[in-house]
Amino acid sequence: MSSVILPHAAIPKYYQLATILQGKIEAGEWAPRSPIPSERQLELMYDVSRPTIRQAIEYLITQGLLYREHGRGTFVSPEKLQKGLRELTSFTEDLVQRGIRPGQVIRSIERITPPEGVLQRLELPVGSTVIRIDRIRLGNETPIGLQVSYIALAPGQEITIEDMEKTGSLYRILEEKFNLIPTEADETLEVTLANREEANLLEINEGSPLLLSERLTFTQNRRPVEFVHILYRGDRYRYYTRLKR
Amino acid sequence: MSSVILPHAAIPKYYQLATILQGKIEAGEWAPRSPIPSERQLELMYDVSRPTIRQAIEYLITQGLLYREHGRGTFVSPEKLQKGLRELTSFTEDLVQRGIRPGQVIRSIERITPPEGVLQRLELPVGSTVIRIDRIRLGNETPIGLQVSYIALAPGQEITIEDMEKTGSLYRILEEKFNLIPTEADETLEVTLANREEANLLEINEGSPLLLSERLTFTQNRRPVEFVHILYRGDRYRYYTRLKR
DNA sequence: AAGTGGTCTAGACCACCTT
DNA sequence: AGGTGGTCTAGACCACTTC
Numbered sequence: 001m002s003s004v005i006l007p008h009a010a011i012p013k014y015y016q017l018a019t020i021l022q023g024k025i026e027a028g029e030w031a032p033r034s035p036i037p038s039e040r041q042l043e044l045m046y047d048v049s050r051p052t053i054r055q056a057i058e059y060l061i062t063q064g065l066l067y068r069e070h071g072r073g074t075f076v077s078p079e080k081l082q083k084g085l086r087e088l089t090s091f092t093e094d095l096v097q098r099g100i101r102p103g104q105v106i107r108s109i110e111r112i113t114p115p116e117g118v119l120q121r122l123e124l125p126v127g128s129t130v131i132r133i134d135r136i137r138l139g140n141e142t143p144i145g146l147q148v149s150y151i152a153l154a155p156g157q158e159i160t161i162e163d164m165e166k167t168g169s170l171y172r173i174l175e176e177k178f179n180l181i182p183t184e185a186d187e188t189l190e191v192t193l194a195n196r197e198e199a200n201l202l203e204i205n206e207g208s209p210l211l212l213s214e215r216l217t218f219t220q221n222r223r224p225v226e227f228v229h230i231l232y233r234g235d236r237y238r239y240y241t242r243l244k245r
Numbered sequence: 246m247s248s249v250i251l252p253h254a255a256i257p258k259y260y261q262l263a264t265i266l267q268g269k270i271e272a273g274e275w276a277p278r279s280p281i282p283s284e285r286q287l288e289l290m291y292d293v294s295r296p297t298i299r300q301a302i303e304y305l306i307t308q309g310l311l312y313r314e315h316g317r318g319t320f321v322s323p324e325k326l327q328k329g330l331r332e333l334t335s336f337t338e339d340l341v342q343r344g345i346r347p348g349q350v351i352r353s354i355e356r357i358t359p360p361e362g363v364l365q366r367l368e369l370p371v372g373s374t375v376i377r378i379d380r381i382r383l384g385n386e387t388p389i390g391l392q393v394s395y396i397a398l399a400p401g402q403e404i405t406i407e408d409m410e411k412t413g414s415l416y417r418i419l420e421e422k423f424n425l426i427p428t429e430a431d432e433t434l435e436v437t438l439a440n441r442e443e444a445n446l447l448e449i450n451e452g453s454p455l456l457l458s459e460r461l462t463f464t465q466n467r468r469p470v471e472f473v474h475i476l477y478r479g480d481r482y483r484y485y486t487r488l489k490r
Numbered sequence: 491a492a493g494t495g496g497t498c499t500a501g502a503c504c505a506c507c508t509t
Numbered sequence: 510a511g512g513t514g515g516t517c518t519a520g521a522c523c524a525c526t527t528c
Contacts, residue, residue: 012496012497012498013497013498014497014498033467035513038512038513038514039513039514040512040513048498048499049498049499049500049501050499050500050501051296051497051498051499051500052497052498052499054514054515055497055498062490064429067465067466067467068513068514068515069465069466069506069507069513069514070505070506070507070513070514070515071505071506071507071508071512071513071514072506072507072508072512072513072514073507073512073513073514074513074514075467077467078467080431081429081463081467084490089488183489183490184309184326184487184488184489184490185487185488186325186485186486186487187485187486187487187488188483188484188485188486189434189456189483189484189486190456190479190482190483190484191436191454191455191456191479191480192454192479193454209436209437209438209454209479210436211434211435211436211456218326220312220314221312221314222278222312222320222322222323222326234435234436234437234454235436237435238433238434238435239433239434239435240431240432240433241431241432241433241434241486241488242429242430242431242432243429243430243432243486244428244429244489245329245428245429257515257516257517258516258517259516259517280494283493283494283495284494284495285493285494293517293518294517294518294519294520295518295519295520296516296517296518296519297516297517297518299495299496300516300517313494313495313496314494314495314525314526315494315495315496315524315525315526316493316494316495316496316524316525316526316527317493317494317495317525317526317527318493318494318495318526319494319495
């Protein structure tokens with residue numbers, strides 16, 4: 001059995017155990033809606049204390065993989081519910097799951113002084129500069145959305161087009177280069193109609209309906225890092241989300 | 246000091262403590278971004294063990310009221326982030342926060358055999374019946390949305406118009422009458438255009454842009470209970486959501 | 491060095507569900 | 510009655526931050 005919890009390891013025991021349990025679920029060893037071993041059994045199986053077992057289980061519950069029923073047991077979630085929030089809300093993952101090839105064209109990356117409304121949302125003083133990334137999002141090589149991101153980084157902290165092309169993901173850059181971890185976001189969605197320029201870029205008629213998303217993303221310290229404005233083609237895009245509690 | 250943790254009470258200690266801390270935050274006793282007392286200090290202040298303190302803090306973190314920084318302390322969230330998911334996603338709460346008077350017209354409540362697609366999503370066998378509730382949602386007395394809910398209840402488990410008028414909330418009825426607690430939902434949003442009937446009911450022109458939301462709600466046992474289809478007027482409604490992790 | 495949160499133990503008793 | 514998860518204790522040591 002490869003499933004052994006290492007003591008004194010860099011990785012916490014509860015996390016090692018969570019990884020093992022997750023592996024068994026994903027391998028189909030425990031079917032959806034069937035119970036996993038009880039907390040006392042897991043104590044014996046892995047030689048860790050019950051609070052640690054519970055911490056591992058609680059982690060997997062927040063991830064959507066397990067649910068508990070008092071007096072009955074702990075059960076594997078139905079497959080549909082096993083996807084995390086991250087996968088459900090990432091543009092790229094979204095398309096991949098629907099069998100569409102995602103892509104992007106980076107139109108520009110610049111340090112600029114944004115509109116006042118953007119500075120207010122990012123809680124920056126008037127006159128501050130931010131990095132603006134202007135992109136066209138593609139699905140199967142056709143335009144699906146126009147995305148403009150404003151990122152609150154002080155002068156000297158820069159993001160280059162090489163960074164974006166190497167990793168492909170803005171969030172990876174924020175995490176690895178600046179230790180900024182997006183943990184929370186407020187998003188609004190509404191309907192609007194395409195103006196001339198938007199229609200040209202999205203290859204649709206002027207006046208076509210669009211889905212407008214505005215998102216403010218916060219880091220682990222609850223500081224705003226990013227304000228994003230995205231216009232999606234109404235006929236090519238559907239927004240997915242999962243609500244909890 | 247009224248803040249005393251009662252032993253042997255029906256309410257768990259961690260929850261009593263969480264309520265006390267929440268009260269202090271909402272009363273402004275601890276300002277946003279300022280630290281609350283350390284876990285060791287809280288141990289002495291309330292005479293409960295540290296794991297219990299931590300459980301209370303973890304609960305308030307999931308509620309969005311606090312955040313932690315390793316080695317620095319536990320801090321009060323900025324006010325904007327103190328709203329829970331529930332408030333952000335309830336139609337009624339949504340409008341109230343924007344200073345709009347919410348209302349509804351119940352067009353019908355019936356037990357019917359729904360379209361096959363609805364039965365599939367509710368994981369019911371072909372030919373099953375469900376309860377359909379057909380409503381018009383109002384904001385300041387004008388129509389904002391058309392909502393059709395399909396609720397997976399066995400024959401004999403019924404919802405009456407009196408139930409709806411007494412509580413006003415479908416979720417309250419599900420919880421109090423049937424012990425079904427909605428805990429998770431998958432939602433999609435897309436753009437569509439109003440047909441003749443929809444335009445009439447919403448008092449807009451045919452062909453006006455609408456926001457279409459489809460939501461599948463799951464109970465504490467991860468069983469689907471409700472499928473909802475809502476058409477919102479594009480010019481009168483904006484959808485808010487909060488993403489975590 | 492001192493204070494903070496992060497992890498972990500080895501128990502205990504209670505509430506809920508099934509048989 | 511026996512098994513399950515829910516709550517709680519009184520400690521311990523570690524990792525990170527600040528002084």
